[in-house]
Amino acid sequence: MNRRQAYEAAERRRALIVAALSTGLVVAAVVLLVPLAPGWPAVRASFFDGAVFVQTFPTLLKAFLIDVMIFAWSVPLICVLGLAVALARGARAPALFPLRIFGAVYVDIFRGVPVVLTIYLIGFGVPGLGLPRPWNSPYIWGTVALVLTYSAYIAEVLRSGIESIHASQRNAAICLGLSERDTMRYVILPQAVRRVLPANMNMLVALQKDVALLSFIGPVEILRQAGIYKSLLANFTPYVVAAVIFLAITVPATRYADHLLNKDRDARS
Protein backbone atom coordinates (compact mmCIF):
# COMPACT_ATOMS: atom_id res chain seq x y z
CA MET A 1 0.00 0.00 0.00
CA ASN A 2 1.50 3.31 -1.05
CA ARG A 3 1.17 6.60 0.80
CA ARG A 4 -1.86 7.81 -1.15
CA GLN A 5 -3.73 4.51 -0.72
CA ALA A 6 -2.99 4.42 3.01
CA TYR A 7 -4.31 7.96 3.37
CA GLU A 8 -7.48 7.17 1.42
CA ALA A 9 -8.12 3.96 3.39
CA ALA A 10 -7.86 5.95 6.63
CA GLU A 11 -10.22 8.57 5.23
CA ARG A 12 -12.74 5.90 4.26
CA ARG A 13 -12.61 4.34 7.74
CA ARG A 14 -13.13 7.72 9.34
CA ALA A 15 -16.10 8.52 7.06
CA LEU A 16 -17.68 5.14 7.85
CA ILE A 17 -17.40 5.69 11.60
CA VAL A 18 -18.88 9.18 11.41
CA ALA A 19 -21.77 7.95 9.24
CA ALA A 20 -22.52 5.05 11.60
CA LEU A 21 -22.41 7.28 14.67
CA SER A 22 -24.69 9.97 13.26
CA THR A 23 -27.19 7.40 11.94
CA GLY A 24 -27.25 5.66 15.31
CA LEU A 25 -27.85 8.97 17.03
CA VAL A 26 -30.84 9.83 14.83
CA VAL A 27 -32.40 6.37 15.18
CA ALA A 28 -31.93 6.44 18.95
CA ALA A 29 -33.53 9.88 19.15
CA VAL A 30 -36.58 8.70 17.19
CA VAL A 31 -36.96 5.47 19.16
CA LEU A 32 -36.52 7.18 22.51
CA LEU A 33 -38.33 10.48 21.90
CA VAL A 34 -41.40 9.51 19.88
CA PRO A 35 -42.80 7.19 22.60
CA LEU A 36 -42.50 10.14 25.02
CA ALA A 37 -45.17 12.01 23.03
CA PRO A 38 -48.45 12.11 24.97
CA GLY A 39 -50.50 10.49 22.20
CA TRP A 40 -48.05 7.70 21.40
CA PRO A 41 -49.91 4.78 23.05
CA ALA A 42 -53.09 5.69 21.15
CA VAL A 43 -51.22 6.10 17.86
CA ARG A 44 -49.46 2.81 18.35
CA ALA A 45 -52.72 1.03 19.06
CA SER A 46 -54.55 2.45 16.04
CA PHE A 47 -51.68 2.47 13.42
CA PHE A 48 -49.35 -0.34 14.43
CA ASP A 49 -51.62 -3.12 15.66
CA GLY A 50 -49.84 -6.40 14.92
CA ALA A 51 -52.98 -8.54 15.00
CA VAL A 52 -54.81 -6.25 12.55
CA PHE A 53 -51.71 -6.22 10.34
CA VAL A 54 -51.68 -10.01 10.08
CA GLN A 55 -55.47 -10.23 9.65
CA THR A 56 -55.76 -7.68 6.80
CA PHE A 57 -52.51 -8.32 4.95
CA PRO A 58 -53.64 -11.22 2.66
CA THR A 59 -56.82 -9.46 1.47
CA LEU A 60 -55.00 -6.17 0.95
CA LEU A 61 -52.30 -7.92 -1.02
CA LYS A 62 -55.01 -9.43 -3.24
CA ALA A 63 -56.64 -6.03 -3.66
CA PHE A 64 -53.24 -4.67 -4.64
CA LEU A 65 -53.27 -7.02 -7.64
CA ILE A 66 -56.03 -4.80 -9.08
CA ASP A 67 -53.70 -1.81 -8.80
CA VAL A 68 -50.98 -3.80 -10.51
CA MET A 69 -53.35 -4.83 -13.28
CA ILE A 70 -54.56 -1.29 -13.91
CA PHE A 71 -50.94 -0.14 -13.92
CA ALA A 72 -49.95 -2.91 -16.32
CA TRP A 73 -52.54 -2.02 -18.96
CA SER A 74 -51.97 1.68 -18.54
CA VAL A 75 -48.23 1.70 -19.19
CA PRO A 76 -48.22 0.55 -22.83
CA LEU A 77 -51.18 2.81 -23.63
CA ILE A 78 -49.41 5.76 -22.01
CA CYS A 79 -46.20 5.09 -23.91
CA VAL A 80 -48.00 4.95 -27.26
CA LEU A 81 -50.25 7.95 -26.65
CA GLY A 82 -47.46 9.99 -25.04
CA LEU A 83 -45.18 9.36 -28.00
CA ALA A 84 -47.97 10.24 -30.44
CA VAL A 85 -48.66 13.53 -28.66
CA ALA A 86 -44.95 14.38 -28.44
CA LEU A 87 -44.54 13.78 -32.19
CA ALA A 88 -47.74 15.70 -32.96
CA ARG A 89 -46.38 18.69 -31.05
CA GLY A 90 -43.19 18.56 -33.07
CA ALA A 91 -44.88 18.20 -36.47
CA ARG A 92 -43.68 20.94 -38.81
CA ALA A 93 -45.53 20.18 -42.07
CA PRO A 94 -48.35 22.69 -42.74
CA ALA A 95 -50.85 19.89 -43.40
CA LEU A 96 -50.18 18.61 -39.88
CA PHE A 97 -50.83 21.96 -38.24
CA PRO A 98 -54.15 20.79 -36.71
CA LEU A 99 -52.23 17.93 -35.07
CA ARG A 100 -49.82 20.40 -33.53
CA ILE A 101 -52.65 22.48 -32.13
CA PHE A 102 -54.33 19.35 -30.84
CA GLY A 103 -51.12 18.24 -29.13
CA ALA A 104 -50.63 21.60 -27.44
CA VAL A 105 -54.26 21.81 -26.24
CA TYR A 106 -54.17 18.21 -25.06
CA VAL A 107 -51.06 18.76 -22.96
CA ASP A 108 -52.37 22.05 -21.54
CA ILE A 109 -55.64 20.46 -20.43
CA PHE A 110 -54.41 17.22 -18.94
CA ARG A 111 -51.34 18.70 -17.31
CA GLY A 112 -53.37 21.55 -15.92
CA VAL A 113 -56.15 19.57 -14.23
CA PRO A 114 -55.41 17.65 -11.01
CA VAL A 115 -55.37 13.90 -11.66
CA VAL A 116 -58.07 13.23 -9.14
CA LEU A 117 -60.39 15.71 -10.83
CA THR A 118 -59.84 14.09 -14.24
CA ILE A 119 -60.62 10.74 -12.65
CA TYR A 120 -63.87 12.09 -11.20
CA LEU A 121 -64.95 13.82 -14.42
CA ILE A 122 -64.23 10.90 -16.73
CA GLY A 123 -64.88 8.10 -14.25
CA PHE A 124 -68.33 9.40 -13.31
CA GLY A 125 -69.12 11.43 -16.43
CA VAL A 126 -68.67 8.86 -19.20
CA PRO A 127 -70.53 5.96 -17.51
CA GLY A 128 -73.29 8.55 -16.94
CA LEU A 129 -73.95 8.44 -20.68
CA GLY A 130 -75.83 5.19 -20.01
CA LEU A 131 -73.40 2.92 -21.84
CA PRO A 132 -74.17 -0.83 -21.72
CA ARG A 133 -72.02 -3.18 -19.68
CA PRO A 134 -69.06 -3.55 -19.62
CA TRP A 135 -68.56 -0.04 -20.99
CA ASN A 136 -69.96 1.62 -17.89
CA SER A 137 -67.24 0.14 -15.70
CA PRO A 138 -65.31 2.54 -13.50
CA TYR A 139 -62.23 0.36 -14.01
CA ILE A 140 -62.20 1.24 -17.69
CA TRP A 141 -62.94 4.95 -17.40
CA GLY A 142 -60.72 5.42 -14.38
CA THR A 143 -57.89 3.81 -16.31
CA VAL A 144 -58.68 6.05 -19.29
CA ALA A 145 -58.40 9.10 -17.04
CA LEU A 146 -54.98 7.96 -15.79
CA VAL A 147 -53.82 7.18 -19.31
CA LEU A 148 -54.89 10.58 -20.62
CA THR A 149 -53.21 12.44 -17.77
CA TYR A 150 -49.94 10.54 -17.74
CA SER A 151 -49.69 10.60 -21.54
CA ALA A 152 -49.59 14.39 -21.29
CA TYR A 153 -46.75 14.23 -18.75
CA ILE A 154 -44.79 11.66 -20.72
CA ALA A 155 -45.33 13.61 -23.94
CA GLU A 156 -43.76 16.71 -22.43
CA VAL A 157 -40.80 14.77 -21.09
CA LEU A 158 -40.27 13.11 -24.47
CA ARG A 159 -40.56 16.39 -26.31
CA SER A 160 -37.89 17.96 -24.10
CA GLY A 161 -35.73 14.91 -24.87
CA ILE A 162 -36.26 15.30 -28.61
CA GLU A 163 -35.38 18.98 -28.44
CA SER A 164 -32.24 18.25 -26.42
CA ILE A 165 -30.68 16.24 -29.27
CA HIS A 166 -28.20 18.54 -31.00
CA ALA A 167 -29.10 19.77 -34.49
CA SER A 168 -25.84 18.31 -35.83
CA GLN A 169 -27.30 14.83 -35.39
CA ARG A 170 -30.26 15.71 -37.58
CA ASN A 171 -27.96 17.36 -40.11
CA ALA A 172 -25.72 14.31 -40.27
CA ALA A 173 -28.76 12.10 -40.89
CA ILE A 174 -30.40 14.18 -43.61
CA CYS A 175 -27.02 14.70 -45.31
CA LEU A 176 -26.91 10.92 -45.76
CA GLY A 177 -30.19 11.20 -47.63
CA LEU A 178 -32.42 9.94 -44.79
CA SER A 179 -35.98 11.25 -44.84
CA GLU A 180 -37.26 13.41 -41.97
CA ARG A 181 -39.28 10.45 -40.79
CA ASP A 182 -36.37 8.01 -40.76
CA THR A 183 -34.19 10.66 -39.12
CA MET A 184 -36.69 10.95 -36.28
CA ARG A 185 -37.21 7.23 -35.98
CA TYR A 186 -33.65 5.94 -36.21
CA VAL A 187 -31.48 8.85 -35.08
CA ILE A 188 -33.35 11.34 -32.89
CA LEU A 189 -35.94 9.27 -31.01
CA PRO A 190 -33.68 6.46 -29.79
CA GLN A 191 -31.31 9.02 -28.28
CA ALA A 192 -34.13 11.15 -26.87
CA VAL A 193 -35.90 8.19 -25.25
CA ARG A 194 -32.68 7.05 -23.65
CA ARG A 195 -31.91 10.50 -22.37
CA VAL A 196 -35.30 10.92 -20.65
CA LEU A 197 -35.53 7.37 -19.33
CA PRO A 198 -34.84 8.35 -15.70
CA ALA A 199 -37.52 11.07 -15.82
CA ASN A 200 -40.00 8.63 -17.31
CA MET A 201 -39.17 5.97 -14.73
CA ASN A 202 -40.06 8.50 -12.05
CA MET A 203 -43.32 9.12 -13.90
CA LEU A 204 -44.12 5.42 -13.77
CA VAL A 205 -43.43 5.26 -10.06
CA ALA A 206 -45.79 8.21 -9.60
CA LEU A 207 -48.39 6.45 -11.76
CA GLN A 208 -48.08 3.30 -9.68
CA LYS A 209 -49.10 5.38 -6.65
CA ASP A 210 -51.79 7.36 -8.44
CA VAL A 211 -53.60 4.17 -9.42
CA ALA A 212 -54.83 4.26 -5.80
CA LEU A 213 -56.81 7.41 -6.68
CA LEU A 214 -59.24 5.18 -8.59
CA SER A 215 -60.51 4.12 -5.17
CA PHE A 216 -62.56 7.35 -5.23
CA ILE A 217 -64.72 6.12 -8.09
CA GLY A 218 -65.37 2.53 -7.19
CA PRO A 219 -62.90 -0.26 -7.90
CA VAL A 220 -62.10 -2.10 -4.70
CA GLU A 221 -58.37 -1.83 -5.00
CA ILE A 222 -55.96 -1.64 -2.11
CA LEU A 223 -56.72 1.85 -0.81
CA ARG A 224 -60.48 1.26 -0.96
CA GLN A 225 -60.08 -2.13 0.71
CA ALA A 226 -57.96 -0.55 3.44
CA GLY A 227 -60.70 2.05 3.94
CA ILE A 228 -63.28 -0.71 4.31
CA TYR A 229 -61.13 -2.43 6.93
CA LYS A 230 -60.55 0.86 8.73
CA SER A 231 -64.31 1.32 9.17
CA LEU A 232 -64.84 -2.32 10.01
CA LEU A 233 -62.07 -2.64 12.60
CA ALA A 234 -61.97 1.01 13.74
CA ASN A 235 -58.19 0.88 13.22
CA PHE A 236 -55.78 2.63 10.85
CA THR A 237 -53.28 -0.21 10.60
CA PRO A 238 -54.67 -1.34 7.20
CA TYR A 239 -53.44 1.97 5.74
CA VAL A 240 -49.95 1.24 7.06
CA VAL A 241 -50.19 -2.22 5.51
CA ALA A 242 -51.13 -0.59 2.18
CA ALA A 243 -48.18 1.80 2.46
CA VAL A 244 -45.80 -1.09 3.17
CA ILE A 245 -47.12 -3.00 0.13
CA PHE A 246 -46.65 0.06 -2.10
CA LEU A 247 -43.12 0.58 -0.86
CA ALA A 248 -42.30 -3.08 -1.40
CA ILE A 249 -42.99 -2.50 -5.11
CA THR A 250 -41.88 1.07 -5.76
CA VAL A 251 -38.52 1.00 -3.96
CA PRO A 252 -37.13 -2.04 -5.82
CA ALA A 253 -38.65 -0.71 -9.07
CA THR A 254 -36.76 2.59 -8.74
CA ARG A 255 -33.54 0.83 -7.79
CA TYR A 256 -33.90 -1.55 -10.71
CA ALA A 257 -34.44 1.37 -13.09
CA ASP A 258 -31.27 3.04 -11.80
CA HIS A 259 -29.41 -0.24 -12.25
CA LEU A 260 -30.58 -0.58 -15.86
CA LEU A 261 -29.52 2.97 -16.62
CA ASN A 262 -26.07 2.48 -15.15
CA LYS A 263 -25.63 -0.75 -17.06
CA ASP A 264 -26.62 0.94 -20.31
CA ARG A 265 -24.18 3.77 -19.64
CA ASP A 266 -21.32 1.42 -18.76
CA ALA A 267 -21.89 -0.66 -21.89
CA ARG A 268 -21.34 2.34 -24.12
CA SER A 269 -18.27 3.95 -22.60
Add this chain to the structure above:
Amino acid sequence: MPDPKLSLRGVQKSFGDNAVLRGIDLDVAAGEMVCLIGASGSGKSTLLRCINQLEPIDDGAVWLDRIDISEPGRDLSSVRRRIGIVFQSYNLFPHMSALENVLLAPRRVLQRDSTAEAEALFARFGLAEHMRKYPDQLSGGQQQRVAVIRALAMQPEIMLFDEITAALDPELVGEVLQVLRQLRTEGMTMILATHEMGFARELADRVCFMDGGVIVEQGPPEQIFSAPQVARTQAFLRSVLR
Protein backbone atom coordinates in the same frame (compact mmCIF):
# COMPACT_ATOMS: atom_id res chain seq x y z
CA MET B 1 -13.26 21.28 -71.43
CA PRO B 2 -15.83 18.58 -70.62
CA ASP B 3 -18.94 19.54 -68.67
CA PRO B 4 -18.07 20.05 -65.02
CA LYS B 5 -19.40 17.56 -62.49
CA LEU B 6 -20.44 20.40 -60.23
CA SER B 7 -21.06 23.98 -61.13
CA LEU B 8 -21.85 27.00 -58.95
CA ARG B 9 -23.03 30.27 -60.42
CA GLY B 10 -23.50 33.47 -58.43
CA VAL B 11 -24.28 31.60 -55.19
CA GLN B 12 -25.37 33.95 -52.42
CA LYS B 13 -26.27 33.16 -48.83
CA SER B 14 -27.08 35.42 -45.90
CA PHE B 15 -27.96 34.68 -42.30
CA GLY B 16 -30.12 37.64 -41.34
CA ASP B 17 -28.11 40.75 -42.19
CA ASN B 18 -24.87 38.80 -42.37
CA ALA B 19 -23.99 38.10 -46.02
CA VAL B 20 -21.77 35.02 -45.81
CA LEU B 21 -21.52 34.17 -49.51
CA ARG B 22 -21.54 37.09 -51.92
CA GLY B 23 -21.57 35.46 -55.33
CA ILE B 24 -19.56 32.27 -55.70
CA ASP B 25 -18.70 30.85 -59.13
CA LEU B 26 -16.96 27.50 -59.11
CA ASP B 27 -16.63 24.57 -61.51
CA VAL B 28 -15.37 21.20 -60.33
CA ALA B 29 -14.51 18.48 -62.85
CA ALA B 30 -15.09 14.79 -62.20
CA GLY B 31 -12.12 13.38 -60.28
CA GLU B 32 -10.83 16.79 -59.31
CA MET B 33 -9.75 17.68 -55.78
CA VAL B 34 -10.39 21.28 -54.80
CA CYS B 35 -9.20 22.77 -51.53
CA LEU B 36 -10.87 25.83 -50.04
CA ILE B 37 -8.58 27.85 -47.82
CA GLY B 38 -9.17 31.09 -45.96
CA ALA B 39 -9.63 32.50 -42.48
CA SER B 40 -12.43 31.37 -40.16
CA GLY B 41 -15.63 33.11 -41.18
CA SER B 42 -14.61 33.48 -44.81
CA GLY B 43 -17.54 31.27 -45.89
CA LYS B 44 -15.83 27.91 -46.57
CA SER B 45 -18.16 25.83 -44.40
CA THR B 46 -21.24 27.65 -45.57
CA LEU B 47 -20.20 27.07 -49.17
CA LEU B 48 -19.99 23.31 -48.56
CA ARG B 49 -23.37 23.31 -46.84
CA CYS B 50 -24.87 25.20 -49.74
CA ILE B 51 -23.51 22.65 -52.21
CA ASN B 52 -25.39 19.73 -50.65
CA GLN B 53 -28.38 21.98 -49.94
CA LEU B 54 -28.14 21.60 -46.17
CA GLU B 55 -28.49 25.39 -46.31
CA PRO B 56 -30.89 26.63 -48.99
CA ILE B 57 -29.16 29.29 -51.09
CA ASP B 58 -30.68 32.75 -51.48
CA ASP B 59 -29.67 33.39 -55.08
CA GLY B 60 -27.63 31.83 -57.87
CA ALA B 61 -27.64 28.14 -58.74
CA VAL B 62 -25.83 24.87 -58.00
CA TRP B 63 -25.65 22.38 -60.88
CA LEU B 64 -24.84 18.71 -60.47
CA ASP B 65 -24.42 16.93 -63.81
CA ARG B 66 -26.22 19.82 -65.50
CA ILE B 67 -29.23 19.54 -63.19
CA ASP B 68 -30.09 22.54 -61.04
CA ILE B 69 -30.19 20.99 -57.56
CA SER B 70 -30.76 24.34 -55.85
CA GLU B 71 -34.14 24.79 -57.49
CA PRO B 72 -36.65 25.37 -54.66
CA GLY B 73 -38.98 22.44 -54.08
CA ARG B 74 -36.62 19.75 -55.37
CA ASP B 75 -36.52 16.39 -53.56
CA LEU B 76 -33.33 16.90 -51.58
CA SER B 77 -32.94 13.37 -50.29
CA SER B 78 -32.15 12.15 -53.81
CA VAL B 79 -29.60 14.97 -54.18
CA ARG B 80 -27.92 14.47 -50.83
CA ARG B 81 -27.36 10.77 -51.31
CA ARG B 82 -25.16 11.65 -54.30
CA ILE B 83 -23.08 14.17 -52.32
CA GLY B 84 -21.32 12.89 -49.22
CA ILE B 85 -20.27 15.30 -46.48
CA VAL B 86 -18.06 14.86 -43.43
CA PHE B 87 -18.11 17.44 -40.64
CA GLN B 88 -15.49 18.77 -38.28
CA SER B 89 -17.30 17.29 -35.27
CA TYR B 90 -17.75 13.74 -36.74
CA ASN B 91 -21.46 13.64 -35.75
CA LEU B 92 -21.59 9.87 -35.49
CA PHE B 93 -24.82 8.50 -34.04
CA PRO B 94 -23.78 7.67 -30.46
CA HIS B 95 -26.42 4.99 -29.91
CA MET B 96 -25.21 2.81 -32.78
CA SER B 97 -22.01 0.84 -33.26
CA ALA B 98 -19.61 2.04 -35.93
CA LEU B 99 -20.93 -0.60 -38.33
CA GLU B 100 -24.57 0.33 -37.65
CA ASN B 101 -23.73 3.97 -38.28
CA VAL B 102 -22.48 2.98 -41.71
CA LEU B 103 -25.32 0.57 -42.59
CA LEU B 104 -28.27 2.79 -41.63
CA ALA B 105 -28.47 5.06 -44.67
CA PRO B 106 -27.89 2.37 -47.35
CA ARG B 107 -30.56 0.23 -45.72
CA ARG B 108 -33.16 2.97 -45.32
CA VAL B 109 -32.47 5.07 -48.42
CA LEU B 110 -31.17 2.58 -50.99
CA GLN B 111 -33.15 -0.33 -49.49
CA ARG B 112 -30.23 -2.68 -49.57
CA ASP B 113 -27.93 -4.47 -47.20
CA SER B 114 -24.38 -3.25 -47.67
CA THR B 115 -22.71 -5.20 -44.87
CA ALA B 116 -20.09 -6.77 -47.13
CA GLU B 117 -19.15 -3.43 -48.72
CA ALA B 118 -19.08 -1.73 -45.33
CA GLU B 119 -16.78 -4.39 -43.91
CA ALA B 120 -14.49 -3.94 -46.88
CA LEU B 121 -14.42 -0.17 -46.25
CA PHE B 122 -13.58 -0.68 -42.57
CA ALA B 123 -10.77 -3.02 -43.56
CA ARG B 124 -9.47 -0.63 -46.18
CA PHE B 125 -9.21 2.23 -43.69
CA GLY B 126 -7.65 0.08 -40.97
CA LEU B 127 -10.70 -0.07 -38.70
CA ALA B 128 -11.72 -3.72 -39.14
CA GLU B 129 -11.31 -4.54 -35.45
CA HIS B 130 -13.31 -1.48 -34.34
CA MET B 131 -16.50 -2.09 -36.35
CA ARG B 132 -18.55 -3.28 -33.39
CA LYS B 133 -17.48 -0.50 -31.06
CA TYR B 134 -19.58 2.51 -30.15
CA PRO B 135 -18.40 6.04 -30.99
CA ASP B 136 -17.63 6.70 -27.29
CA GLN B 137 -15.09 3.88 -27.40
CA LEU B 138 -13.19 5.27 -30.41
CA SER B 139 -10.53 7.99 -30.61
CA GLY B 140 -11.30 11.19 -32.50
CA GLY B 141 -9.29 10.05 -35.48
CA GLN B 142 -11.09 6.70 -35.56
CA GLN B 143 -14.48 8.38 -35.26
CA GLN B 144 -13.66 10.71 -38.11
CA ARG B 145 -12.61 7.79 -40.31
CA VAL B 146 -15.90 6.04 -39.48
CA ALA B 147 -17.70 9.23 -40.52
CA VAL B 148 -15.87 9.10 -43.86
CA ILE B 149 -16.82 5.44 -44.30
CA ARG B 150 -20.44 6.27 -43.42
CA ALA B 151 -20.54 8.86 -46.19
CA LEU B 152 -18.75 6.56 -48.68
CA ALA B 153 -21.22 3.73 -48.04
CA MET B 154 -23.83 5.72 -49.95
CA GLN B 155 -21.49 5.59 -52.97
CA PRO B 156 -21.56 9.35 -53.47
CA GLU B 157 -20.33 10.99 -56.64
CA ILE B 158 -18.76 13.90 -54.78
CA MET B 159 -17.36 14.14 -51.26
CA LEU B 160 -17.31 17.35 -49.23
CA PHE B 161 -15.00 17.64 -46.22
CA ASP B 162 -15.59 20.45 -43.77
CA GLU B 163 -12.33 20.95 -41.82
CA ILE B 164 -12.40 17.32 -40.82
CA THR B 165 -9.07 17.44 -39.00
CA ALA B 166 -9.64 20.71 -37.14
CA ALA B 167 -11.03 19.06 -33.98
CA LEU B 168 -8.36 16.36 -33.79
CA ASP B 169 -5.28 16.12 -31.63
CA PRO B 170 -2.21 16.75 -33.79
CA GLU B 171 -1.00 13.14 -33.64
CA LEU B 172 -4.35 11.92 -35.03
CA VAL B 173 -4.47 14.26 -38.02
CA GLY B 174 -2.18 12.05 -40.09
CA GLU B 175 -4.44 8.96 -40.06
CA VAL B 176 -7.39 10.99 -41.34
CA LEU B 177 -5.36 12.71 -44.05
CA GLN B 178 -4.16 9.26 -45.11
CA VAL B 179 -7.79 8.34 -45.83
CA LEU B 180 -8.09 11.39 -48.07
CA ARG B 181 -4.93 10.38 -49.92
CA GLN B 182 -6.46 6.96 -50.58
CA LEU B 183 -9.63 8.53 -51.92
CA ARG B 184 -7.57 10.83 -54.09
CA THR B 185 -5.80 7.91 -55.76
CA GLU B 186 -9.18 6.30 -56.42
CA GLY B 187 -10.28 9.37 -58.34
CA MET B 188 -13.03 10.59 -56.01
CA THR B 189 -14.27 14.10 -56.76
CA MET B 190 -13.61 16.06 -53.58
CA ILE B 191 -13.97 19.54 -52.14
CA LEU B 192 -12.16 20.23 -48.88
CA ALA B 193 -12.36 23.18 -46.58
CA THR B 194 -9.06 22.93 -44.73
CA HIS B 195 -6.44 24.63 -42.62
CA GLU B 196 -3.86 21.97 -43.50
CA MET B 197 -1.83 24.02 -45.97
CA GLY B 198 0.84 21.37 -46.42
CA PHE B 199 -1.79 18.84 -47.32
CA ALA B 200 -3.55 21.19 -49.75
CA ARG B 201 -0.23 21.87 -51.42
CA GLU B 202 0.60 18.18 -51.69
CA LEU B 203 -2.67 16.82 -53.04
CA ALA B 204 -5.01 19.50 -54.38
CA ASP B 205 -5.55 19.95 -58.09
CA ARG B 206 -6.71 23.42 -57.37
CA VAL B 207 -6.70 25.73 -54.37
CA CYS B 208 -9.33 28.45 -53.87
CA PHE B 209 -8.63 31.24 -51.42
CA MET B 210 -11.84 32.63 -49.92
CA ASP B 211 -12.26 35.91 -48.11
CA GLY B 212 -15.37 37.91 -47.27
CA GLY B 213 -17.72 35.47 -48.98
CA VAL B 214 -16.04 35.38 -52.39
CA ILE B 215 -13.31 33.33 -54.03
CA VAL B 216 -10.53 35.88 -54.19
CA GLU B 217 -8.02 33.80 -56.08
CA GLN B 218 -7.76 30.25 -57.38
CA GLY B 219 -5.23 28.16 -59.23
CA PRO B 220 -2.93 25.16 -58.95
CA PRO B 221 -1.33 24.86 -55.52
CA GLU B 222 2.19 25.74 -56.72
CA GLN B 223 0.89 29.04 -58.03
CA ILE B 224 -1.27 29.92 -55.01
CA PHE B 225 1.35 29.01 -52.43
CA SER B 226 4.46 30.20 -54.25
CA ALA B 227 3.27 33.15 -56.26
CA PRO B 228 -0.11 34.45 -55.08
CA GLN B 229 -1.26 37.37 -57.20
CA VAL B 230 -3.73 39.12 -54.89
CA ALA B 231 -2.60 41.10 -51.85
CA ARG B 232 -5.23 39.50 -49.55
CA THR B 233 -4.05 36.00 -50.48
CA GLN B 234 -0.45 37.01 -49.83
CA ALA B 235 -1.37 38.41 -46.42
CA PHE B 236 -3.33 35.31 -45.45
CA LEU B 237 -0.59 32.92 -46.49
CA ARG B 238 2.04 34.99 -44.74
CA SER B 239 0.04 34.70 -41.52
CA VAL B 240 -0.56 30.92 -41.70
CA LEU B 241 2.73 29.77 -43.19
CA ARG B 242 4.94 31.73 -40.89
